[in-house]
Amino acid sequence: MGRKKVEIKRIENKSSRQVTFSKRRNGLIEKARQLSILCESSIAVLVVSGSGKLYKSASGDNMSKIIDRYEIHHADELEALDLAEKTRNYLPLKELLEIVQSVDTLISLEEQLETALSVTRARKTELMMGEVKSLQKTENLLREENQTLASQVGKKTFLVIEGDRGMSWENGSGNKVRETLPLLK
């Protein structure tokens, strides 16, 4: 499809790889568009370049709907593999029972999230981001408040920040009340 036949293997020359990437990427997305129109279908194309840049196209429906469809299908696939069976072999029975008992809660939580926001998939992420932000704010305010109170008490009551990875809380008498909390897993 050009002056010369090309083997399908990594193009070593960086600049021609870049050029080919751009041309073929556009070609691919155009083909997807055509197919979706010609045959009334919904097509999502996600391209992540070597350098991590994302290019996407959704034709016939929006990206989230198409991805949802994939996820549903995928979930079915997992189920079809009888993963419950596999799980049983890999998980201590006690843990499995706990999971099963909690499934209702889990489903209900997810439903609440999805229903309440009645929007597409990434909402959950969004919600949690907001949550993290406001928790951080609250934390900062509480810290300030503690400072103020501590100075009023006039004792060495304090919060110790260990690096910026975790923290522990000690009371005035030096008892370690709480172990180090990993701030990020």
Add this chain to the structure above:
Amino acid sequence: MGRKKVEIKRIENKSSRQVTFSKRRNGLIEKARQLSILCESSIAVLVVSGSGKLYKSASGDNMSKIIDRYEIHHADELEALDLAEKTRNYLPLKELLEIVQSVDTLISLEEQLETALSVTRARKTELMMGEVKSLQKTENLLREENQTLASQVGKKTFLVIEGDRGMSWENGSGNKVRETLPLLK
């Protein structure tokens, strides 16, 4: 690319639409594969036929990773729109509080399920949930400390929950130190 030029519009004849769908779909997926190899990229193609059947291909990386990449990108976009702000308006606070209170359960469930099934998908969610969890712990500790300190100060220093919308902090002498804090954005 055939005996005749075709207009890009829905093919009315059902059987030739079916044939075209099958051929072009394979072509599209093959193009994606080639591009991913030629230019070292990761490409996901999701095709949902008119009848709801799903065809998918992932080259260069697995589907879940590529979709994650999209979701992260998408989440960033949403954040730029300050959707955290919008969330405040759309989600009844009570529901949100219930959800937050359940995060411990949820994270533990997700972790167990994921470990058991060796699924990589929800990594980001998991990470953020960890974040939320530890922030909540931190918050609780700070609150406890505040209580202790306040009682040591021996005055009416307290945290006031105003309805369930926010909170303010006042010191013993009645000075309003802080304006209303939105507990949850």
Add this chain to the structure above:
DNA sequence: TCGACTATGTATAACCA
């Protein structure tokens, strides 16, 4: 680097088995 240009390899529309 970037967009045109074109010669050429490919994909595929129509046919056919």
Add this chain to the structure above:
DNA sequence: TTGGTTATACATAGTCG
């Protein structure tokens, strides 16, 4: 239906400005 064949339209590799 499905799976080949073939004539053609199209995509694109290399090139030039």
